[in-house]
Amino acid sequence: MNPKKNLLKMKRLIYIAPLFLFSACADELDSTNKILTPTITSPAAFANVSGEVTVKTLVTPEDQFSSLELLLDGETVATLTENPASFAWQTDGLTDAHTILAIAKNKDGDSYQSEKVTVYIEEESEDNINPFVNITSPASFVTIDGDVTISATAHDDSGIERVIFYTNGDSLTELTSEPYTYVWDTNGLSGTYSITARAYDTSGNFAEAYPASVTVNPKDEFAPTVYIAQPANFDKVEGIVKIVASASDNKGVENVVFYIDSDSVGVDSEAPYEYSWDTNGLSGTFAISAKATDLSGNFSFAYPASVEIEEVIPYVQILSPAQFEILTGQASIVSQIEEIESVDSLRFFVDGVFTEIAFQNLETINYNTNLIPNGNHTFLVKVFAGEQVQNSQVVTVVIQN
Structure with a gap:
């Protein structure tokens, strides 16, 4: 045996063996990455459900996901291509226990099964209870004007579907979520108004709030x-x-x-x-x-x-007796006064001596001529405003008693 040849063969084996080992490991790793794990994330196992139930699924790893088949009690109800995915399951009319199963397929068409989830369906009891609703603002018997905020509270064990506001029976607005508030424009309105609200629950039951009576009195901002x-x-x-x-x-x-x-x-x-x-x-x-x-x-x-x-100077004239008129016994001195409104009194003088004063009948004074001797005498009248002489006139008369 040639030692050199044997050494060369051994070197070749040393280089080739790792290549076979790496290739085998890569095939095994590629196969492992294609394994899918489908999970039913909702509802939880052994949960009590009713009505419309949302079934949610998640498949990992996501990059190998192709589709998912959803089974209820062993029967396929949906094929889903989204991940994560959801499905609306109507349980109306169903009772007792039911199973949910998900089967996911990867891009090579291989199928992988989730764990079964068992749920229990509860029978829904009939809702005969009306909701509660109350007007919280404005208060009753207040006077309002301009933009007024109407507020109400409403609640129900099955949930509030909508609240409608009314004034004097006319609908103002319909609200489907809290807060139940509305800004009411009262400009151009006046008088008494009844504010109320009607609340509906999700079962169709309804109730009305006790009315709030208010007076709309527009603010007067106009001067006369x-x-x-x-x-x-x-x-x-x-x-x-x-x-x-x-x-x-x-x-x-x-x-x-x-x-x-x-x-x-x-x-x-x-x-x-x-x-x-x-x-x-x-x-x-x-x-x-x-x-x-x-x-x-x-x-x-x-x-x-x-x-x-203008300063008013009253004018006075003696109408009777005339100048040098002969008088006997009781005589009447008659005067005419212009601008009499400005005269307070008329005063009568005989021969310059004050004799009588008149405050009311200013134009006539009676005088007994027997009080003075026969002969010529002067009769003088003066008109006064307060204590101020305004005007005067004098006549000479002949007394023959």
């Missing part, structure tokens, strides 16, 4: 309008002057206050809004204005009317 209707701007006035203001408001006028040069002089609460201004003893320029207040407390001022008061 007012102007001086009389006297006109730049008028010249005298004596007793009637001031007239015109005022109006969408809600109504509470009152009108009159002002002379910013001083309050009178108030009137009923139309026509008037004030009598005594200008006697006054002179110069004055500003007349008025403040109107509405029922909501809003107010506005009239643009001032500027007026001028």
